[in-house]
Amino acid sequence: MAYERTRYHEIPGLDGVGVVRHAGAPPTTARHAHRSVCVGAVLAGSRRVEAPGGSCEAGAGQVLIVPAGLSHSCPDAGESEYVMVSLAPACFEAAGLIPRLPSDRPVVADDPTRLGDVLRLADLAGSGASSLERQAALLAVMEPLCRGGEPSAAGAGIAECPGADRIAEVRRRLESACAEDVHLEALAALAGCSPCRLNRMFARAVGMPPHEYQILQRVRLAKACIRRGAGLAESAAEAGFSDQSHMTRCFHRIMGMTPGVFAAGVRAPKKS
Secondary structure, X not given: OOOOEEEEEEOOOOOOEEEEEEEEOOOOOOOEOOOOEEEEEEEEOXXXXXXXXXXEEEEOOOEEEEOOOOOEXXXXXXXEEEEEEEEOHHXXXXXXXXXXXXXXXOEEEOOHHHHHHHHHHHHHHHOOOOXXXXXHHHHHHHHHHHOOOOEOHHHOOOOOOOOHHXXXXXXXXXXXXXXXXXXXXXXXXXXXXXXXXXXXXXXXXXXXXXXHHHHXXXXXXXXXXXXXXXXXXXXXXXXXXXXXXXXXXXXHHHHOOOHHXXXXXXXXXXXX
């Protein structure tokens, strides 16, 4: 690795989530601690962390987890490339989750799914993802840190499992307001449960999580707009997509064709 760089950015709509991308030698070897839980995807080389309870080394393809408040150092283990996501305590509190991590040492997870979840969350900063997409990506990273996502004490007074009628109400909300930037917390309040619980129960009842269901409704609305003669850019805006390219990506993923192909078929002269 012949170059070194460090970049930092935050993800719009996700307060308390920061992303560091680094390539090269460790940016610092000084002992320090973070107020946030840090979850890193190692892409090349290795990252070594030393803490009072023990040290560990995460190699390419592994996930490194540093608990909040843990005093640690990152000695030089050679050049590496990684993506580190920091999750403030407020992120867990808002989702009704409590991190279940060792207090004296870091953790290494050898799990391709978790690695992909970290990278997916980090990549949302520059995308046209909706609030529901961002929050779902955040939950995917947080839940494994919480031993299955037990509800926090703050969420103990709300229903653990929303009934079919509550799920149906959330479903109607997503259908009637699919173009709006709906937040998972608002849907959870409608269902009377934590955001984490709603995400699971909705997926179990409907077959997909809320953010995927919202995208499906947006594609359906875009199809209706195209059928009535609206242009592609106009259809994207009316259906709630951030722009036409965002609509095209989602449309193609669900329909197996681009909006342009669909529009051409709809507007083609009908054979007698």
